Amino acid sequence: MIEIKDLHKSYKMGKNSLHVLKGINFNVEEGELVAIMGSSGSGKSTLLNILGMLDELDEGSYTLDGVAIKNLNETKAAQYRNKFLGFIFQSFNLINYKSAAENVALPLYYQKVARKERQEKALKYLTQVGLKEWAGHLPSELSGGQKQRVAIARAMAAEPKVLLADEPTGALDSKTSYEVMDLIQKINDQGNTILIVTHEPDIADMCKRIVHLKDGVIIEDKKIEQVRASKYV
Amino acid sequence: MFSRDNWREIFQTIQKNKLRTFLSGFTVALGILIFVVLFGFGNGLINTFQLFFEDDAQNIITFFPGQTTKPYKGYKSGRQIEFDRSDLADIEKNFPMFLEYVTxxxxxxxxxxxxxxxxxxxxxxxxxxxxxxxxxxxxxxxxxxxxxxxxxxxxxxxxxxxxxxxxxxxxxxxxxxxxxxxxxxxxxxxxxxxxxxxxxxxxxxxxxxxxxxxxxxxxxxxxxxFKPELGYSGAMALEKSLSTFFKEKKYINPNDQNGIFIRNVAEGLKQTQQLARVLQLIVAFVAFGTIIAGIIGISNIMVFVVKERTKELGIRKALGATPKSVISTILLESIFITTISGVLGMLIGIAILGSLDKTLEDFFITNPYIDMPVAIFATVVLIIFGGVAGYIPAKRAARIKPIVALRDE
Incomplete structure (x- = not known):
């Protein structure tokens, strides 16, 4: 599903150049649930941003579902993001003046899906994350966990190839974190490919594979026995 | 670009962000309103000036007999000039194509x-x-x-x-x-x-x-x-030839300024109209200043609006919004608000002018009004510049990488 070869990325900070990713080789198969771990500054968020086409790579190649992601203009990148990727952010990033259902329907709006179908799909995915009754509520009326579940429903709504989650539990307490992870695991069980950036070991243990980044290189890449979050819920 | 879905999205944004909408709408409406009222006052001023002259007809040259001060063709100076009925007949006979009537x-x-x-x-x-x-x-x-x-x-x-x-x-x-x-x-x-x-x-x-x-x-x-179609220069020429005619007939030295006195309404009218026009120009200058202030106001608000929405636009981009759709959303919203409030301001301004009517006559403003084309032109100018003002920050916003926009503050 994802193929990364010899990926380099550096940021220019004035005269100095900061080499963040120093040759990453990394593949993800369909249906995997991968945790990308590392301390802050290890390059894990940069890697995720490149995977999410939110940032461009300097060297190397990136292939997503057989499509080479290279030299995309803004419009193309936007279309690919819309088609291939679903994002889950640490700070939820819901649009505060739109109701839960409208937030979930937004990626479909950009896919030019008809309004009626958008509403149906939004409701379907909200039901899947257990928030059907909250469809008409604004984000400000929801708890942190509920907001993240809305965000997950939104990421799913476009039916992307890969879900990218950047510290999805970073802003949540541990009980809510496990609830969210339980949901992510269930989504993964349905065959969806999910990448999670986290620095919390217990969250990483709930994935099927852990990739350790340090100073811009992968120091460890192992498959693990998944801990089911449902045990803690 | 103009699909129903798009408009629904824009209406929702407008509805859910009332303060923002109000601020930008208010700036535009006020700008147009002040423009219309000021411009109307300028026209009212001109009306007043014209009224001073409307009491009598404006195509009139009056000849008064005087006393000669220079001897000419054997006549002494100090001779009293007199008009009689034959002069009337002679004028009517010699200048029929220029005259409406003589009395x-x-x-x-x-x-x-x-x-x-x-x-x-x-x-x-x-x-x-x-x-x-x-x-x-x-x-x-x-x-x-x-x-x-x-x-x-x-x-x-x-x-x-x-x-x-x-x-x-x-x-x-x-x-x-x-x-x-x-x-x-x-x-x-x-x-x-x-x-x-x-x-x-x-x-x-x-x-x-x-x-x-x-x-x-x-x-x-x-x-x-004289016939009104002669215009100002025609009237002046007629005055001159009539004066020559009289001086010849009455044996007055052509250089004698006192044999005949002439009052030409066209002359005074022209001067007053020029003054009124200068006043109108000044008023128009101030009025266009208001429009420019309005444009600057809407530009500021648009910059602020886009800044405030940076995060939202970042989210939208991450979800698949293309730069074009980002720009068109912001642009359509700004044009929509400026159009509605611009037209509203214009109508209120015209209503105010209509209601003032005669109440300002003490301030030399009579029947203030504004020509519809002028009012519409000013409104359209403001709408266009409102659009341009929205386009520049919108374009910048569309170029921002979603990752930058999404960075937590």
């Missing part, structure tokens, strides 16, 4: 009596066309006519206030009044916009007045009305 005027003041009431009134001997020169409005009865002039009838047309003074509640028409010892029949009562003085006059046929005064042939002044 003499003989001015006297007579003690006028009716029953026990009496008063001194300015009495004018005139021809029928004098009615147009003075813009005399007949309230009842009739004005003097050709027959009156030919038959030298003793008929009089009196001012509204003359009737009020002498007749009180009684109807003057058909009654006889004593004007300086002669009895005249009142055939008409008139009014005049020129004020009380102009309504305390009596008009009689000039031939009758000449008959009473020992059957002479003299007239005091000659009033010439």
């Amino acid at each position: 003499p005027r003989i001015g006297r003041t007579y003690l006028t009596k009716f029953k026990n009431e009496s008063n001194n009134y300015s009495t004018r001997g005139v021809a029928p066309s004098h009615q147009f020169a003075e813009k005399t409005i007949i309230m009842k009865g009739r004005y003097l006519d050709k027959l009156d002039i030919l038959k030298k009838t003793k008929t009089a047309v009196i001012g509204r206030l003359v009737e009020k003074d002498l007749f009180g509640q009684e109807d003057a028409i058909g009654n006889y009044i004593d004007v300086g010892g002669s009895v005249f029949k009142v055939v008409g009562v008139y009014q005049d916009d020129g004020g009380d003085d102009e309504e305390r006059r009596i008009y009689v046929p000039y031939t009758t007045l000449q008959l009473i005064e020992k059957n002479n042939d003299k007239v005091d002044q000659i009033i010439v009305a």
Whole structure:
């Protein structure tokens, strides 16, 4: 599903150049649930941003579902993001003046899906994350966990190839974190490919594979026995 | 780009961000409103200036006889020039293509009596066309006519206030009044916009007045009305050739400034109109300043709006919004708000002008108004620049990488 070869990325900070990713080789198969771990500054968020086409790579190649992601203009990148990727952010990033259902329907709006179908799909995915009754509520009326579940429903709504989650539990307490992870695991069980950036070991243990980044290189890449979050819920 | 979905999205954004919408709408509406009102006041000022001249006809050149100050062709200086009926006929004969009408005027003041009431009134001997020169409005009865002039009838047309003074509640028409010892029949009562003085006059046929005064042939002044299509330069040229004609006929030295005096309404009118136009220009300058201030205002608000929405736009981009859709959302929203509020401001401004109407006459502003095309033009200018003002920050916002926009503050 994802193929990364010899990926380099550096940021220019004035005269100095900061080499963040120093040759990453990394593949993800369909249906995997991968945790990308590392301390802050290890390059894990940069890697995720490149995977999410939110940032461009300097060297190397990136292939997503057989499509080479290279030299995309803004419009193309936007279309690919819309088609291939679903994002889950640490700070939820819901649009505060739109109701839960409208937030979930937004990626479909950009896919030019008809309004009626958008509403149906939004409701379907909200039901899947257990928030059907909250469809008409604004984000400000929801708890942190509920907001993240809305965000997950939104990421799913476009039916992307890969879900990218950047510290999805970073802003949540541990009980809510496990609830969210339980949901992510269930989504993964349905065959969806999910990448999670986290620095919390217990969250990483709930994935099927852990990739350790340090100073811009992968120091460890192992498959693990998944801990089911449902045990803690 | 203009699909129903798009509009729904824009309406929602507008509805859910009322303060923002209000601020930008208010700026635009206020800008247009002030523009319309100021511009209307400018027009009102011009109206006032024109009213000063509207009391009398504006295509009038009046000739007054004077005293020569230079000897010429054997005549001594200090000779009194006089006009008579032949001068009228000569003008009519020599300048027919330039003239609307010619009328003499003989001015006297007579003690006028009716029953026990009496008063001194300015009495004018005139021809029928004098009615147009003075813009005399007949309230009842009739004005003097050709027959009156030919038959030298003793008929009089009196001012509204003359009737009020002498007749009180009684109807003057058909009654006889004593004007300086002669009895005249009142055939008409008139009014005049020129004020009380102009309504305390009596008009009689000039031939009758000449008959009473020992059957002479003299007239005091000659009033010439030129065709309005001559325009200002035509009027000035006509004035010059008429002056030459008179000087030749009356043997006045061509360089003598005092033989004949001329008053040309066109000249004064032109000067006043120029002054009014300068005032209008100043007002228009201020008004366009307001529009520019409005444009700057809407630009500021648009920059602020886009800044405030940076995160939201980042989210939208992460979810698959193309730069084009980001720009069009912001642009359509801004154009929509400016259009609605611009038109609203324009209509309120026009309504204000309409309601002021006569209340500002003390400040020399009469019937303030604005031409619809001017008002619409200003509104469209503001809408276009509002769009441009929205486009620049929108374009910048569309270029921001979602990752930058999404970074937690």
